Amino acid sequence: MENKDKFKVALTVTLFAAVSIFFTNQYRKHRRQQKQHSQNSCYLKTEPxxxxxxxxxxxxxxxxxxKHLKLTTTDSTTTTEEFVNLHPYKAEISALLERTEIExxxxxxxxxxxxxxSFVxxxxxxxxxxxxxxxxxxxVFAVDTExxxxxxxxxxxxxxxxxxxxxxxxxxxIALHDVxxxxxxxxxxxxxxxVFHGADNDVLWLQRDFHIYIVNLFDTAKACDVLSKPxxxxxxxxxxxxxxATNKMLQREDWRRRPLPLEMVQYARTDSHFLLYIANCIASExxxxxxxxxxxIDDKFHSxxxxSRRSNVICLQLFAKDIDAAxxxxxxxSLIFRHFNDQGNVSSIFAENKDFVxxxxxxxxLMARVHDENLRYVLSDQAIVALAVKVPTTLTDIYNTIAQADIDVDSLDLNSSFQSPYPVVCSHLDDFKILFQDKMVEPDEIFQLILQRHLGPNGTCPLSIYNYALLTKSNMKLTNRLVSRRNGRRNAKQVTRKASRELFVQKFSCKSPVYHNCRIYANDGRLLCYCDHRKLEWYLRRxxxxxxxxNPPAIILLFEPKGRPEDEGNDFYIQSKKNICVGCGEGxxxxxxxxxxxxxRMHFPEHLKSHRSHDIVLVCVDCHESAHTAAEKCKRxxxxxxxxPLYIRKVVDSSQAQGMSSASVLNLEEAGVSPLELRTSAMALLRHGTRMPSKRREELTQV
Known part of the structure; x- marks a missing residue:
């Protein structure tokens, strides 16, 4: 009897162990499948x-x-932020700018x-x-970049x-990036x-990628400005x-291709091969x-x-990332201003649309940074607007909405081989459930949730040298959230607004004085006008x-001018102007x-259009915002x-509208085409019409 009991106990334990092992293996298998599916869900796994x-x-x-290259140890008074904006070769470039003779x-x-x-x-x-x-x-040597x-x-x-x-x-x-x-x-x-041509971008790109800084530059484009070439x-x-003759459309080709096609090699060589000869011709002029x-004798302008000065000023530029407050x-x-501010509508529907945008x-x-893709390759502006307006609820609707939005507005920036929606969207369609369904989740929480979802311990996207720092370094949204917890939500919004304002000032404010207050005198010594340096140089060169x-510069004309401002009762041109905001005096x-x-203005007569400078004033960012708001209200x-109507929303064929009733014309306008769609279709036909499939060309022709 005891043996039977022992046998039953042993059998029970064995069965229990077997069942446990079975379910454990099944669980592990399921986890492996989940992990494998998660890892393979991102397109980057199969598209290096x-x-x-x-x-x-x-x-x-x-x-x-x-962070720019550091050549010397900064003193104790230099903060980290100041150091980031220091040019490592400022002294050498400044010495070049101060030269009084050059050959x-x-x-x-x-x-x-x-x-x-032959080339190497x-x-x-x-x-x-x-x-x-x-x-x-x-x-000397010539340089160009692609x-x-x-x-x-x-x-x-x-x-x-x-x-x-x-x-x-x-x-x-690409092969030599690290060296x-x-x-x-x-x-x-x-x-x-x-020697470069149009080096403004090249200088920044070389800094960004290789910490290469240009010292002693001759820019043929700047030299053309001095010569006033057409x-x-x-x-x-x-x-x-x-x-x-060169085909500049090749500039838009994919320069990652290896090996490069012969046509692209020829184009790349042409851009630098002839630069030395062109520079020599321009220098002679x-x-x-x-x-x-x-x-x-009195001419002190040296071409x-x-x-040389204009060329080397470019070298002082420093690359900087465009970083938003959030x-x-x-x-x-930008999208909200263009698409969701119509007639000052502030309804709850519009507020929800703006939140989705x-x-x-x-x-x-975030997806562009994680996958190292261009914003346009992730999700187009028109797709964002369409999603925010329609707010689709299913993944199929989301997919179709994006595809239709990109079809409606033909993109000129993407190669026709790329089909919308693009791989980032297709790989991560589930993210849109979070964006559309969890309306109570704050934007900064969405940021952290998406970041962990894709780059966290069980993230769906591979870590790379480009996105790893998103996890290891603090981001602004996280900073704003800490500020919010400590000082309240209102203060966080103030921090964001302040950062946005500073970014706007950095990007859009005038980089140099607008009014130079240079004087032009008639040959009898009477003041004719105040002007800028370029106008003075034009007279002196001729x-x-x-x-x-x-100081300030002044010239006297060697001929009799046609008219004088005071004779025409126009004192505008003989008044000096300050480079300050006309509203608050900000300088x-x-x-x-x-x-x-x-x-x-487009409807003004020509004699009023010609005095365009009369209607331009300088305002600071804050006064500009106030003036713009008031102007929009007045226009409405x-x-x-x-x-x-304030804006043209639809363009219709005038021949079809003739002889129709007002109601019919309104219906025709509803069926018209937007100016943007008309323009993009025309540009697509002009640029790519000969290479388009006949069906697509016919569709655009009918727009």
């Missing part, structure tokens, strides 16, 4: 990107400011305008070292072209002149001086202009020095005036404000009183 091979990036996608000579002997088939493709560290040694011996921005949040340099008098070098900066600092001493050498594009200069002006806030504000912009900003004072920042709105009142 070239930039993910970089071992180090200087500008990641977090919300921290960009440009960009090549020796004759230049062969026939571009050979640099893709290994040893080859880059050899190139650096070669460039150290050069007196960027990729569609599949990257901040963009990255995909190719650098360098041309000497003897050879062209194409540097594969491009080898070229830093060459670019920072003030004894070597670097055009200053590189395509124009290539055709004018070299007889070479600058010297000739100086020689012609030297006949005037060569001015071209993720996606500037984009949300903010949520979607926050999600888009020997139409001579300089009579330097640290200001922007131009047009008193007469463009929607009215005028529109209501006169029964004239």
């Amino acid at each position: 990107k070239p930039q993910n091979t970089f071992k180090r990036v200087l500008a990641d996608n977090c919300y921290s400011p960009f 440009f000579e960009f090549f020796d002997g004759e230049f062969n305008l026939e571009m050979s088939d 493709w640099v893709e290994t560290e040893s080859h880059l070292q050899e190139l650096a040694e070669l460039l150290r011996k050069e007196r 960027q990729h921005g569609l599949r990257s949040f901040l963009g990255f340099t995909a190719l650098v072209q360098i041309s000497t008098q003897r050879n062209d070098y194409l540097i594969d900066t 491009m600092g080898i070229l830093r001493p060459v670019f920072a050498n003030p004894d070597i002149c670097k 055009q200053k594009s590189l395509a124009y200069l290539l055709e004018m001086y070299c007889g070479v 600058l010297k000739q202009q100086d020689n012609e002006n030297s006949a005037c 060569v020095l001015e071209a 993720p996606g806030e500037s984009a949300a504000s 903010r949520r979607l912009c926050t999600w888009r900003d 020997d139409l005036a001579k300089l009579v004072d330097e 640290n920042h200001y922007l131009r404000y047009r008193i007469i709105p463009a929607c009215y 009142q005028i529109a209501a009183e006169l029964g004239i």
Whole structure:
């Protein structure tokens, strides 16, 4: 009996153990399947990107400011924020700006305008070292860069072209991204002149990606400004001086491709190969202009020095990230202003729409940073507006709403091979449930929830060198939330508003004085007007005036002007103007404000349009906001009183509207096409019409 009991107990224990093992294995299998599904849910698992091979990036996608190269130890009085904005080569560039004599000579002997088939493709560290040694011996070389921005949040340099008098070098900066600092001493050498065309962006991109800073620059575009050329594009200069035609549409191609097609290689070489010859031609014209002006004893304008000064001023620029007070806030504000402020409507429906716009912009900003994608490649503006208006409830509706919105407004920025919705949306459609259904969740909580959902311990997205800092470094939303807990929600909003205001001031305020208060006198000594430096230079370059004072500058005309302001009863031009806000006197920042709105000015007679400067005043950001709000209110009142719509919402065929009743015309207007859709369709046909499928071309033609 005892044996039977023991057998039963043993059997029970065995069965229990077997069942436990079975369920444990099933649970583990289920967890593995869940984890595997989670890991495979993001498209990046199966779609590697070239930039993910970089071992180090200087500008990641977090919300921290960009840190520039540090050459010397800062003193104890320099704060961290001040250090971030210091240019490491400011002293060297300032010395170049103060030069009183300069001689440009960009090549020796004759230049062969026939571009050979030989060039050097640099893709290994040893080859880059050899190139650096070669460039150290050069007196001058030409540079150009090609960027990729569609599949990257901040963009990255995909190719650098360098041309000497003897050879062209194409540097594969994708393969050599981590060692491009080898070229830093060459670019920072003030004894070597670097020739660019339109270097404003190139200077910033090289800083952002490689901590390469340009010292001693000659920009052919700035030189064209000094010479007052009718055009200053590189395509124009290539055709004018070299007889070479180039297809600038290739600039929009995907420069990540390896190997590069022959057509793209040829385009890249052309942009740098002829630059030295073009620079030499322009330098000769600058010297000739100086020689012609030297006949005037009082003329103190030196074209060569001015071209050099304008070029090297570009070198002082510093790359900085555009950081909103809250993720996606500037984009949300722009969309709300354009689409949800109609007729001052502040109903609860509009308030809900605005909230959805903010949520979607926050999600888009975070997803773009996590996946290192361009905002447009994640979710388009028109898709955000469509989602906020319709508020779809099912994943299928969300998918279809996005697809239809992108079809309605044909995008010119994306290659036709990309189908909307884009992979980020398709991989993370479930996120929209959180955005649309959890209405009580605060935006900053959504940010943290989405961040942990995708980059947390069980996150669906792979960590990369671009998004890792989003987890390890504090973000502004988290900071705002801490402020909210400590000081109340109202203070957090004030912090956000202050940060938004500072960003607006930084981006849109005038970067230099608007009024130079330079004086122009008639040949009898009577004051004709106050003007800017450019107008003075125009007269001086043509020997139409001579300089009579330097501070502030003043010239006297060498001919009899047609009219004088006082004779016409117009004192506007003979009044000096201060660079301050006309409302409150703020002088640290200001922007131009047009008193007469463009929607009215376009209907003015020509003699009133010609005096456009009369209607422009300087206002600070705060006064601009007040003035704009008052102007919008006034425009709505005028529109209501006169029964004239403020904005054109639909464009109709005038031939169809003739002879129709007013009711029929209204119905026709409802079926019309928006000006934006009309414009984008026309631009698409002009740019890509010959390459479009016939069906798509016919659709756009019918718009």
